[in-house]
Amino acid sequence: MADLRSEFLGIKSPNPFWLASAPPTDKELNVVRAFEAGWGGVVWKTLGEDPNVVNVNGPRYGAIYSSDRTLIGLNNIELITDRPLQTNLDEITRVKRDWPDRAIVVSLMVPCEEKNWKDILKKVEDTGADGVELNFGCPHGMSERGMGAAVGQVPEYIQMVSEWCKQHTKMPVIVKLTPNISDIRAPARAAKAGGADAVSLINTISSIISVNLETMSPEPSIDGWGSHGGYCGPAVKPIALNMVAEIARDPETAGLPISGIGGVTTWRDAAEFLSLGASNVQVCTAAMTYGFRIIDELTQGLSDWMDESGYKTVSEIVGKATPNVKDWQNLNLNYITKAVIDQDLCIQCGRCHIVCEDTSHQAITSMVDGQRKFEVINEECVGCNLCVSVCPVEHCISMEQLTEGVDTRTNLPISSKYASWMTHPNNPSAQR
Amino acid sequence: MANRNFEQLQQDLHPPLSRHEASVESDRCYFCYDAPCVTSCPTGIDIPLFIRQISTDNPKGSARTIFNENILGGMCARVCPTETLCEQACVRNTAEDNPVRIGELQRYATDHLMATGKQPFERAASTGSKVAVVGAGPAGLACAHRLALHGHTVDIYDANAKSGGLNEYGIAAYKTVDDFAQAEVEYILSVGGIVVKNNQWLGEQLTLEQLKADYDAVFVGIGLGAVNSLAVDGEQLDGVVDAVDFIAELRQCKDLNTIDVARRTIVIGGGMTAIDAAVQTKMLGSDEVTLVYRRGEERMNASQFEQDLAKVNGVVIRTWLQPLQVVGESGAVSGVEFACMAEADGKYGPTGETVILPCERVLSAIGQAFEGADGDALMELSNGRINVDAQRRTSDEKIWAGGDCIVGGEDLTVAAVQDGKLAAESIHAMLKG
Numbered sequence: 001m002a003d004l005r006s007e008f009l010g011i012k013s014p015n016p017f018w019l020a021s022a023p024p025t026d027k028e029l030n031v032v033r034a035f036e037a038g039w040g041g042v043v044w045k046t047l048g049e050d051p052n053v054v055n056v057n058g059p060r061y062g063a064i065y066s067s068d069r070t071l072i073g074l075n076n077i078e079l080i081t082d083r084p085l086q087t088n089l090d091e092i093t094r095v096k097r098d099w100p101d102r103a104i105v106v107s108l109m110v111p112c113e114e115k116n117w118k119d120i121l122k123k124v125e126d127t128g129a130d131g132v133e134l135n136f137g138c139p140h141g142m143s144e145r146g147m148g149a150a151v152g153q154v155p156e157y158i159q160m161v162s163e164w165c166k167q168h169t170k171m172p173v174i175v176k177l178t179p180n181i182s183d184i185r186a187p188a189r190a191a192k193a194g195g196a197d198a199v200s201l202i203n204t205i206s207s208i209i210s211v212n213l214e215t216m217s218p219e220p221s222i223d224g225w226g227s228h229g230g231y232c233g234p235a236v237k238p239i240a241l242n243m244v245a246e247i248a249r250d251p252e253t254a255g256l257p258i259s260g261i262g263g264v265t266t267w268r269d270a271a272e273f274l275s276l277g278a279s280n281v282q283v284c285t286a287a288m289t290y291g292f293r294i295i296d297e298l299t300q301g302l303s304d305w306m307d308e309s310g311y312k313t314v315s316e317i318v319g320k321a322t323p324n325v326k327d328w329q330n331l332n333l334n335y336i337t338k339a340v341i342d343q344d345l346c347i348q349c350g351r352c353h354i355v356c357e358d359t360s361h362q363a364i365t366s367m368v369d370g371q372r373k374f375e376v377i378n379e380e381c382v383g384c385n386l387c388v389s390v391c392p393v394e395h396c397i398s399m400e401q402l403t404e405g406v407d408t409r410t411n412l413p414i415s416s417k418y419a420s421w422m423t424h425p426n427n428p429s430a431q432r
Numbered sequence: 433m434a435n436r437n438f439e440q441l442q443q444d445l446h447p448p449l450s451r452h453e454a455s456v457e458s459d460r461c462y463f464c465y466d467a468p469c470v471t472s473c474p475t476g477i478d479i480p481l482f483i484r485q486i487s488t489d490n491p492k493g494s495a496r497t498i499f500n501e502n503i504l505g506g507m508c509a510r511v512c513p514t515e516t517l518c519e520q521a522c523v524r525n526t527a528e529d530n531p532v533r534i535g536e537l538q539r540y541a542t543d544h545l546m547a548t549g550k551q552p553f554e555r556a557a558s559t560g561s562k563v564a565v566v567g568a569g570p571a572g573l574a575c576a577h578r579l580a581l582h583g584h585t586v587d588i589y590d591a592n593a594k595s596g597g598l599n600e601y602g603i604a605a606y607k608t609v610d611d612f613a614q615a616e617v618e619y620i621l622s623v624g625g626i627v628v629k630n631n632q633w634l635g636e637q638l639t640l641e642q643l644k645a646d647y648d649a650v651f652v653g654i655g656l657g658a659v660n661s662l663a664v665d666g667e668q669l670d671g672v673v674d675a676v677d678f679i680a681e682l683r684q685c686k687d688l689n690t691i692d693v694a695r696r697t698i699v700i701g702g703g704m705t706a707i708d709a710a711v712q713t714k715m716l717g718s719d720e721v722t723l724v725y726r727r728g729e730e731r732m733n734a735s736q737f738e739q740d741l742a743k744v745n746g747v748v749i750r751t752w753l754q755p756l757q758v759v760g761e762s763g764a765v766s767g768v769e770f771a772c773m774a775e776a777d778g779k780y781g782p783t784g785e786t787v788i789l790p791c792e793r794v795l796s797a798i799g800q801a802f803e804g805a806d807g808d809a810l811m812e813l814s815n816g817r818i819n820v821d822a823q824r825r826t827s828d829e830k831i832w833a834g835g836d837c838i839v840g841g842e843d844l845t846v847a848a849v850q851d852g853k854l855a856a857e858s859i860h861a862m863l864k865g
Binding site for chain 1: 452455458462464466468523524526
């Protein structure tokens, strides 16, 4: 049996699945239910200063769905906790006392003054919490008040606040990053420069989920008006994976622990985040879609996969795929593939043909000898994988590597030697 | 009768899809390239497009796509043997033996637009041309609608009190509930420019010669007026009824309690009419209904789905039996004697054995025959039906024909609609000059 125990910045939890700072971790009742269900830890929903903020009294969420209303993406306009600070602190103290084996990290967001951070850090320390997460990511509501993403988008602020926090507390400091920025490495570098112990990412993405075409109001609609919210759920996972990998492989932040967040819904999602360099993962939307019981699938699925793959501990997985993430110019241009269609599996829908014909390389037939038949024309196939991507039958089309002979598209011999754009004759600055 | 099941008789065979069901089902369509389902639809409806329009919550646009090719798309959604047409061609059969439910999706879309009562089309400006359509069945209605769209004025003559042809008189009640056939006729006529004259049949008062003289063109879609006779002794006995007449009576009946069914019924035939008659008889309370066909089940014209429908409703299907005579007592049916048949080395013939199945009612459903247009032999016939070319022109330069009365007529609403549509386009091309 794989050992799922996790240690992040010295914070121990029975598994690497934490609930992210969000509505599921807003109060004692929810957090206790989560721990009873088996979650390894929580990041308590962001605390702020009194007087507490207020939320809208209408809809806070909007969603996009598949045809069967499987939730694909969720957006929200909820703010940080709308309960008094002391209420939260008292509850955190009780829960940590009652659940000593679970991780409790407290998310914080206060105005950008040293005193404000110093004061709240002291209060959190007194609860016995395991660490703090600085919320520099929230894209709505708070950023307009100079907090959240407004800080996260300015690396100098991140560094400054990180320094204050490290100076005023012994607790581990995690900086939560906003994806609403052009290069995620800049804020991560700033966090590290400020002495932060780790980064967590991604926070939600600025978004308008939809427009009601009858009322012309953005959704969720508050009395006919809407405001941009934070986008999360399965749809944002690819964006989050890339940002995690960017930080993991950046020499300037190499070794900086990462807590992976963004659309983690299944054990496989979690394993992918770990493989790209996250040491643990945080989950919110999946719990808000299905309830806390999904933790059973997450832990069992990860454990089963680890057993089958020969991984004994979670840390063995962390960063396993990171070295394979490269810049484009380093990819091997002598790796040549062609699509191959398994005619026994083909159901004759013709989508591979029409997308290749209309939008790509005219490399798949629709007729052979007067019969409806979809075959790859190797002389035209660039191996782009679009046909594989649109084929409704799994494994019907596969990309197969050419290892010898000639690529009939280019009439060039297949080489087993690595060669990238960096050495390509068309590259004016190629290294020869 | 203890076993009457009027509720089922008057209930939709397939209840309409809800919006969510339609959304999920439409998402199953792969939007195939050169989609096989379109090729398999006699009217060539752009099925992937109409399904995609459902999935994007545009059911009215979806209905317009359907009505573009088939103005009787609502009825076809209900009565088409989709399992042998579009749904048989669906590529999902290959991988999972479970096609997209195209017929039910078509009904979802067409119901949506028909409920508004609005046509998705506008008539072209009046051309001043007049066309006579004989027969207000699917072929005639489709032809008239398309001609009206092109701006021509159409008079439809129909022998029956109600329009709709077999949709009104010849299809099982559970396939077209809530008087749908009449609702569809009204919907089609709402395009304007069409006048229907009921209770007018070809004969002394109405002749093709006169129509040719009064109109710029004539379309004949009169179906098959006659029924094939069993041609065996005893068929005149009390209790031997033609299945077509039985269904027509049932469909027009205001109070199903007044319909008399026998304790034991034998239905002779293997087509849709035989199934419709057998299932409805069973639902009306006949204790034992046996459908008898002279060859194997695989040779029956009724699709597998229809055969299964009969079986789950308690109809017993017996095969390889050919009627020899109807037996009776005191002038009334008491049974049918059959010859046992077999096929060996491609040769079909009696085995020499016979069997008598007792019954009090015989419903004969062994096909219909063309009874002729009128006394004037204006149009060339082949094998007793009207000869037409690809554009549905008859040998007479002013007469077009379509539906069951033409050579190759398929006994399918959707095929008749295509005939009417093609004829209308051909007539329009001729009238434009």
